[in-house]
Amino acid sequence: MGEPREEKGDTRVPPSLVRYELLHEDASGTRARRGRLHTPHGMVETPIFMPVGTVGSVKGVGPDELLTLDAQIILGNTYHLMLRPGDDLVGEMGGLHRFISWDRPMLTDSGGFQVFSLSEKRKITEEGAAFQSHLDGRKLLLTPERSIEIQETLGADIIMAFDECPPSTESRAYLEKSLARTTRWLHRCVKAWRRERSSLFGIVQGGMDPQLRKAHAEEVCAVDLPGYALGGYAVGETPEAMYEGVAYSAPLLPRDKPRYLMGVGTPVDLINCVEQGVDMFDCVLPTRCARNGLLFTTEGKLVIRNATWAKDPRPVDPACSCYTCRTFSRAYLRHLFVAGEILAMRLNTLHNLHYFLTLMKQVREAIAEDRYASFARDFREKARAQEAERTRTK
Numbered sequence: 001m002g003e004p005r006e007e008k009g010d011t012r013v014p015p016s017l018v019r020y021e022l023l024h025e026d027a028s029g030t031r032a033r034r035g036r037l038h039t040p041h042g043m044v045e046t047p048i049f050m051p052v053g054t055v056g057s058v059k060g061v062g063p064d065e066l067l068t069l070d071a072q073i074i075l076g077n078t079y080h081l082m083l084r085p086g087d088d089l090v091g092e093m094g095g096l097h098r099f100i101s102w103d104r105p106m107l108t109d110s111g112g113f114q115v116f117s118l119s120e121k122r123k124i125t126e127e128g129a130a131f132q133s134h135l136d137g138r139k140l141l142l143t144p145e146r147s148i149e150i151q152e153t154l155g156a157d158i159i160m161a162f163d164e165c166p167p168s169t170e171s172r173a174y175l176e177k178s179l180a181r182t183t184r185w186l187h188r189c190v191k192a193w194r195r196e197r198s199s200l201f202g203i204v205q206g207g208m209d210p211q212l213r214k215a216h217a218e219e220v221c222a223v224d225l226p227g228y229a230l231g232g233y234a235v236g237e238t239p240e241a242m243y244e245g246v247a248y249s250a251p252l253l254p255r256d257k258p259r260y261l262m263g264v265g266t267p268v269d270l271i272n273c274v275e276q277g278v279d280m281f282d283c284v285l286p287t288r289c290a291r292n293g294l295l296f297t298t299e300g301k302l303v304i305r306n307a308t309w310a311k312d313p314r315p316v317d318p319a320c321s322c323y324t325c326r327t328f329s330r331a332y333l334r335h336l337f338v339a340g341e342i343l344a345m346r347l348n349t350l351h352n353l354h355y356f357l358t359l360m361k362q363v364r365e366a367i368a369e370d371r372y373a374s375f376a377r378d379f380r381e382k383a384r385a386q387e388a389e390r391t392r393t394k
Contacts, residue, residue: 324351
């Protein structure tokens with residue numbers, strides 16, 4: 001009681017610039033599916049992993065290298081770009097694609113997750129989220145309308161609705177209020193959306209509660225949008241709880257629209273969630289781990305700073321065809337990392353992104369050939385065995 005009335009407005013959305021094409025559904029007993037996302041800047045094959053370029057750059061990697069890796073789509077971050085260099089400046093430079101010299105598809109998040117992560121530095125009201133800049137302490141207000149304005153100025157192909165991402169540990173009463181507000185914010189986003197260059201995706205929240213997830217999915221999906229996302233996962237719950245939640249929530253989203261799981265995840269996360277019908281993923285994991293010396297390989301995780309690699313002439317992954325593995329030894333990469341050379345982070349990042357993007361290519365092939373169930377099972381078993389061996393030999 002006492003909550004503002006929901007302002008629904010007109011939920012009829014005209015034809016979108018972004019269109020999803022469902023190509024094939026796995027016939028080996030999973031919900032995995034192959035598709036294509038048609039955007040103003042080209043086509044994206046799904047399932048897809050999207051490298052994160054928080055401030056307009058995938059850390060340590062140039063656009064030419066991303067093309068060589070065949071990164072089909074990357075992300076930008078509304079919160080960080082509004083603070084620095086500012087959306088007005090990016091707009092004056094011709095939009096984010098031109099500003100960063102990237103001519104393939106791009107997605108921007110709404111800034112909501114970053115604002116709500118500020119904790120004591122922000123206050124949520126019906127109007128939006130008031131917060132202090134982590135850079136200079138400025139007091140700012142991010143509303144649904146302002147988030148859409150920033151994202152459209154940046155000019156991403158896909159923009160996200162402004163939502164609240166409350167911790168799953170919040171009370172049910174708070175979660176219910178938060179979901180109702182997020183739905184009202186979605187309708188305000190739709191009203192603010194000009195549809196000239198960018199296509200708006202809605203976000204379903206609900207924590208770990210199936211009833212709340214179902215109710216919110218019905219509300220969000222009642223608005224005809226080009227795509228939908230699941231938010232509020234991988235924010236502290238166990239992997240098993242996340243998999244259970246995604247298995248329940250993903251089928252609640254329309255079959256003929258792209259399904260995006262935000263902020264996920266590890267290679268095993270990707271394998272398990274593709275199995276439930278998810279099409280799009282993003283995560284800072286491969287680039288952040290690379291900068292900290294953790295490399296993903298077909299033989300398991302490899303910590304490059306370990307002394308055991310000091311005289312090892314082998315590549316990081318003998319089965320990998322990336323530039324790093326074709327060119328350099330573990331010994332050299334360890335030397336660079338221990339010496340604090342910037343090149344170490346760049347080469348590690350190239351390798352990890354290559355691993356993730358190659359994995360998703362293998363995922364798409366397995367779905368197309370109706371063998372995803374066995375592919376996913378074998379991957380999980382191998383990953384468990386590798387992790388057990390890594391733990392044993394620490």
